[in-house]
Each structure stands twice: as C-alpha cells, then as structure tokens.
Amino acid sequence: MRVAVGSGKGGTGKTLLSTALALVFEDCTFLDLDVEEPNAHFLLHPEMDGEEDFFMEVPRVVxxxxxxxxxxxxxxxxxxxxxxxxxxxxxxxxxxxxxxxxxxxxALEVRKRKAGVVRSGKRGKMRFIQGVLTVSEALSPPLIRHINKNYAREPFIIDCPPGNSCPFVNSITPADFVILVTEPTPFGLEDLKGAVEVVKDLGKNFGVVINRATLGDERIRQKMKERFPVLMEIPFDRRIAESYAKGENLLPEMMGDELRKLLEAVR
Ligand code: SF4
Ligand code: SF4
Missing domain, CATH: 3.30.70 (Alpha-Beta Plaits)
Structure with missing residues (x-):
C-alpha cells in the first residue's frame, strides 16, 4: 500500500489523519514530508535512532x-x-x-551544500522518517524527492506538505492513492478543487476525508459529497482538539473501525 495524505490548505487535520492511519496500520513506514514544518513526531512520539545530512548539488564555475x-x-x-x-x-x-x-x-562542476537533514526512528513496528529543511532554504522539492527515492519502503503513508504546488506534487509521486483532507468551508472547497485537479492530472486515484464535518457549512458538505468520492467524515469533537494540543491522537481510539474501513477502501 502506497498512500499519501494531502490537503489543499493547511490546518485541515491532514497530520491528524495521516498519523491516525499509521497508528492503526502499525507495520508501515511513515514519511513526514512536510519538511518546512514537520510535526508528526509530536503525535507519534517515535524513538529516534538516525540522522543523515542532505546536500543540494549546485553548480560552481571552475x-x-x-x-x-x-x-x-x-x-x-x-x-x-x-x-x-x-x-x-x-x-x-x-x-x-x-x-x-x-x-x-x-566550466561547471558540482558543489554540495547542506540543505537539510533526514531523521529516522521507530515506534513499535512502524518506521518513522522525517525531513527537515534548513531554515533559509527556499526549495523543499529536492529534499522531498531524496526522501521518497531513498526511504519510501512499502507499505508507506506519506504526510504531504499543505497546498497543491511543487512540494505537494513531489510528495505524492510514489503514491498509488492520495487521500485529500478538507473541511466544509468555502476555503476548504476551493482548495480541495485545486488539489483534486493536480491529483487527476498526475493520474492518481484519490478519495476525500471531510474533517470537522459537523462544524462547517452543511450546503458545502453536501456539495463535496456530490462532487467528490468522500470516503470518511470526522465529526467535530472538542476532545480531539484538546488531545491534539497535548500531543495525543484520539482518532484511533474514537474512530478505529472507520479508519480501518478507510484503509480497506484505499486497498
Ligand atoms: S536548476 Fe539545474 S540547470 Fe538550473 S542552475 Fe540548478 S543545476 Fe543548473
Ligand atoms: S561555457 Fe557556456 S554553458 Fe559553460 S559555463 Fe560558460 S556560458 Fe555556461
């Protein structure tokens, strides 16, 4: 299984869902490719055991x-x-x-410049990989490509960067299936449309998960269900937000069966 979890915009609950799926799946590789601001470790609490420097290869006039x-x-x-x-x-x-x-x-030769690190660790049977881009580096795709090429071992779950531009495109490249997390708001719908277009252009299978489904605009929620393959809805529950703020993911406990069904649907 090769799954990527993305979202047209930040703050939709993408990392909440990707880490919940990894916790339910257990025996998988989890790749945090939100390299400008990786935060999945706050929810997964892996035991870190390795670090590799990442170098950009840039030209130098010789x-x-x-x-x-x-x-x-x-x-x-x-x-x-x-x-x-x-x-x-x-x-x-x-x-x-x-x-x-x-x-x-x-007249040009390769010069290596350190542009980030790849950290690795484990949590039970789960392998955890995290990319961290050096502050002041402008481009995350080279680091994302490096991690996908060298660390994406099946079955894997990728936590993508938010948005639908180059970092997202590079993140989903090795995935067979993309789960797009959204929320039933006007911004959520517009950004979802953009992400769906990108995923379709790349020929990927995809499905949608609506987070905070009971909090947003009901008409937009219905529109999303009519237009896109909605695989799961997560109702708004203050306990999820409170536990998230403390570095805990309540989703596997509260919606374990639904998450397993989602994984089955993806399969
Ligand atoms: S992007 Fe490619 S072609 Fe352009 S300067 Fe860098 S290595 Fe050279
Ligand atoms: S010879 Fe031409 S291609 Fe090579 S570095 Fe000079 S300008 Fe660039």
Missing amino acids: KQCSLCGKCAEVCEFNAIWVGKEVHVLEKLCHGCGSCIHFCPEA
Whole structure:
C-alpha cells in the first residue's frame, strides 16, 4: 500500500489523519514530508535512532569560459545567467544538473551544500522518517524527492506538505492513492478543487476525508459529497482538539473501525 495524505490548505487535520492511519496500520513506514514544518513526531512520539545530512548539488564555475550561454538556456528555473561572467543563483537552483551536463567547456562542476537533514526512528513496528529543511532554504522539492527515492519502503503513508504546488506534487509521486483532507468551508472547497485537479492530472486515484464535518457549512458538505468520492467524515469533537494540543491522537481510539474501513477502501 502506497498512500499519501494531502490537503489543499493547511490546518485541515491532514497530520491528524495521516498519523491516525499509521497508528492503526502499525507495520508501515511513515514519511513526514512536510519538511518546512514537520510535526508528526509530536503525535507519534517515535524513538529516534538516525540522522543523515542532505546536500543540494549546485553548480560552481571552475574556470573562465566563452560565455556561450548554453547553461542559462537549459535552466528551467532561471537559476543561472550569463553576462560578463556566469552567475549562479544558488537558492533558486533545483540541483537538476542540466547546466553542468550541457556545458560544452566543462566550466561547471558540482558543489554540495547542506540543505537539510533526514531523521529516522521507530515506534513499535512502524518506521518513522522525517525531513527537515534548513531554515533559509527556499526549495523543499529536492529534499522531498531524496526522501521518497531513498526511504519510501512499502507499505508507506506519506504526510504531504499543505497546498497543491511543487512540494505537494513531489510528495505524492510514489503514491498509488492520495487521500485529500478538507473541511466544509468555502476555503476548504476551493482548495480541495485545486488539489483534486493536480491529483487527476498526475493520474492518481484519490478519495476525500471531510474533517470537522459537523462544524462547517452543511450546503458545502453536501456539495463535496456530490462532487467528490468522500470516503470518511470526522465529526467535530472538542476532545480531539484538546488531545491534539497535548500531543495525543484520539482518532484511533474514537474512530478505529472507520479508519480501518478507510484503509480497506484505499486497498
Ligand atoms: S554553458 Fe559553460 S561555457 Fe557556456 S556560458 Fe555556461 S559555463 Fe560558460
Ligand atoms: S543545476 Fe539545474 S536548476 Fe540548478 S542552475 Fe543548473 S540547470 Fe538550473
């Protein structure tokens, strides 16, 4: 099973659900790819046992060249430009290596720059992986790709970054199924539409979970159920919020059967 849990916007209960699913599933790898602000460990309390530095591979000019401009031409991210000399804008660089590959004069080489860490640990049978982007780094996708490539061992549950831009797209890449968590509010609906479009464009199967279902706008909740495959609804319950604030996840205890059904539906 290869599942990613995302949300069109922050604050919908994505991490509440992803950690609850991992607690019910137990024997899985949990990947916290919300690398700019990872917080799943507050709910899962894993025993940490490893840490690996993550390095971005950015180009470095190593000799005077003819300033042909090929490197700037092949860079999709405007991270290198050529004037009276070659300039690399490291914080915009995605580390794709195209400029180095296509430079006809071997004037560029790889330079490694530490851009984050990958921490690992365990909780019972669950393997826990967490990416942490260095503060001031502008780009999270390279770290997310690195973790997915090297740590996503089946069965896995991914806690995605919120939103539906590049970090989300990179997070769901190895997943077969994406669960989108939303809430029945106008913002929730609009952001859900955007996330659904992205997931469909990428050809992924998906389902929707409505959180705080009994608190929002009933008409929007009905609209969501008409338009999208809603697999589960979580009613608003103050006890869930209170326990969350204390670093506990009450969902497996309160809705264990529903969570197991959700996993079955995903399967
Ligand atoms: S591609 Fe190579 S030779 Fe051409 S401008 Fe860039 S660094 Fe210089
Ligand atoms: S490595 Fe890729 S993203 Fe970075 S400057 Fe070169 S072409 Fe642009």
